[in-house]
Amino acid sequence: MTNKQALTVMWFKRDLRLRDNDALKIASEQKTPLALIYIVEPLMIEDPHMDIRHWRFIFQSITDLNEQLAQFNASISILFGNAVDVLSKLLEIYSIKHIVSHEEVGLEHTYVRDKDVLAWCRSHKVKWTEVAQGAVHRPLNHRKNWPKQWNARILATPTHPELSNTEWVSNLHQEMYEDCMWTIPEKWKELDVNMQLGGEKRAWYTLKHFFKERGKAYFGNIGDPTVSRKTCSRLSPYLAWGNISLKQVYQFSLSQSDRPGWTRSIVAFQSRLHWHCHFIQKFETESAMQFRPINKAYLDFPYCGGAEGETRLAAWKSGCTGVPIVDACMRAVVKTGYINFRMRAMVVSFLCHHLNIDWRRGASFLAAQFLDFEPGIHYPQFQMQAGVTGINTLRIYNPVKQSIDKDSEGIFIKKWLPQLTSLPNPIIHQPWVMTPMEEAMYDFNCERDYYSPIIDVEKAASEARDRMWSYKSKPTVKKEAARILKIHTS
Numbered sequence: 001m002t003n004k005q006a007l008t009v010m011w012f013k014r015d016l017r018l019r020d021n022d023a024l025k026i027a028s029e030q031k032t033p034l035a036l037i038y039i040v041e042p043l044m045i046e047d048p049h050m051d052i053r054h055w056r057f058i059f060q061s062i063t064d065l066n067e068q069l070a071q072f073n074a075s076i077s078i079l080f081g082n083a084v085d086v087l088s089k090l091l092e093i094y095s096i097k098h099i100v101s102h103e104e105v106g107l108e109h110t111y112v113r114d115k116d117v118l119a120w121c122r123s124h125k126v127k128w129t130e131v132a133q134g135a136v137h138r139p140l141n142h143r144k145n146w147p148k149q150w151n152a153r154i155l156a157t158p159t160h161p162e163l164s165n166t167e168w169v170s171n172l173h174q175e176m177y178e179d180c181m182w183t184i185p186e187k188w189k190e191l192d193v194n195m196q197l198g199g200e201k202r203a204w205y206t207l208k209h210f211f212k213e214r215g216k217a218y219f220g221n222i223g224d225p226t227v228s229r230k231t232c233s234r235l236s237p238y239l240a241w242g243n244i245s246l247k248q249v250y251q252f253s254l255s256q257s258d259r260p261g262w263t264r265s266i267v268a269f270q271s272r273l274h275w276h277c278h279f280i281q282k283f284e285t286e287s288a289m290q291f292r293p294i295n296k297a298y299l300d301f302p303y304c305g306g307a308e309g310e311t312r313l314a315a316w317k318s319g320c321t322g323v324p325i326v327d328a329c330m331r332a333v334v335k336t337g338y339i340n341f342r343m344r345a346m347v348v349s350f351l352c353h354h355l356n357i358d359w360r361r362g363a364s365f366l367a368a369q370f371l372d373f374e375p376g377i378h379y380p381q382f383q384m385q386a387g388v389t390g391i392n393t394l395r396i397y398n399p400v401k402q403s404i405d406k407d408s409e410g411i412f413i414k415k416w417l418p419q420l421t422s423l424p425n426p427i428i429h430q431p432w433v434m435t436p437m438e439e440a441m442y443d444f445n446c447e448r449d450y451y452s453p454i455i456d457v458e459k460a461a462s463e464a465r466d467r468m469w470s471y472k473s474k475p476t477v478k479k480e481a482a483r484i485l486k487i488h489t490s
């Protein structure tokens, strides 16, 4: 094609917002007309971490941005294919001067794809600018100045692209549509009323709603699986898919800091915002933790395998372990994409300690359930709760104690396991202890009406403690722990 039109490309990834988007700002300031694209890649469609819930959220987010962009007569084109193939097709039609995107801290295949894109850009003399996200640095092999670096990034003034002067390529050439356009599956457009809705507008609504009233009780309810659904911010999917930036959330929280009666909640909330990038940085620095324990000495940990391992894993996934609080959590997360931090930690602890299942066998399953799946938080947290870092306090959650402490009235259990509704306190937390007389009184039989526990909870915890402590004291674990501390802590 002769006289190709010059083009700047803004490639949206996990930064689906218009405001405080440094990549979009840079892209919009280029002299050549700007095309906005999102690439749906087969590698992501096939990825076991991804579920229809994520695609719906992405689609809702893009729809929201397109509604906002309509005033400029601009829109994001959703293209389908491998990134290099899509860019090659674009290059056949346009003269691409510059590609701008954010720097993705993703799963291994997105990193490999980015290396391929970089090689492609170099060979075709196309400039590619990647903009760091949040306080995450690439590369970073120590945390000596981490708090300072965090502040420098997160306290900086948000950058709002001025889009009214931008010259747009509103509709890509027809050929592009023929080769890379793709009919969005109808299922992506369906609304699931159990899930949070994606979009920049929704993100801001959620943030403001949190600070209007419900966040005041954040601190006191953080562990309660029912109440925390309202009193936690619920910003995680918006942060994970980039509908709002960490900087925007943190700075908004600073503007609320002196509200009477809110101090403990705001301090606790802000400390979690600090954890956000702290964890993502760990993953950025040592991304092999997607595949192996960060502490390599746990590579030969004696997990339960074979048919017994399969049975245990299947029971955990489907919420049929016979331990009510664990089953209620698994059913809740499958249905709604969310459970609070404490319950996430507990179900992972139960999987890896009580059931003695290799953490790697549960990680992608839970990722697919969490609407807020963020690889950089998910993998380090998973490993921490599985006790394979060698640097964190070993925590084997007692699910019965958690149930009694955090769901004392059994409200959460009854919602997700209605078959237990007739059981009184404290039996509902451990129905297997019922005497024959109680069974007759409540017309309930564990095996008939629910499940007998898949393991003996106390015995399994004691065995897990022995296994974990015998490992933690190994010189190889300690040596690796020293290495991890040096790289990943400040």
Ligand SMILES: Cc1cc2nc3c(=O)[nH]c(=O)nc-3n(C[C@H](O)[C@H](O)[C@H](O)COP(=O)(O)OP(=O)(O)OC[C@H]3O[C@@H](n4cnc5c(N)ncnc54)[C@H](O)[C@@H]3O)c2cc1C
Binding pocket: 232, 233, 234, 235, 236, 237, 239, 240, 269, 272, 273, 275, 276, 277, 279, 339, 340, 341, 342, 344, 345, 348, 370, 372, 373, 374, 375, 377, 378, 379, 381, 382, 385
């Ligand atoms: C095994 C496991 C896996 C997890 N996987 C994810 C994940 O894929 N994506 C994800 O966003 N969070 C993950 N978390 C962290 C945490 O559970 C969620 O961020 C939190 O429950 C989201 O709810 P919220 O937005 O209401 O959080 P709030 O309590 O309101 O916190 C505000 C924000 O701070 C950040 N944050 C909160 N807690 C943590 C934490 N412990 N570590 C790092 N950042 C935190 C999140 O971005 C969150 O949105 C995981 C935790 C565990 C134990």
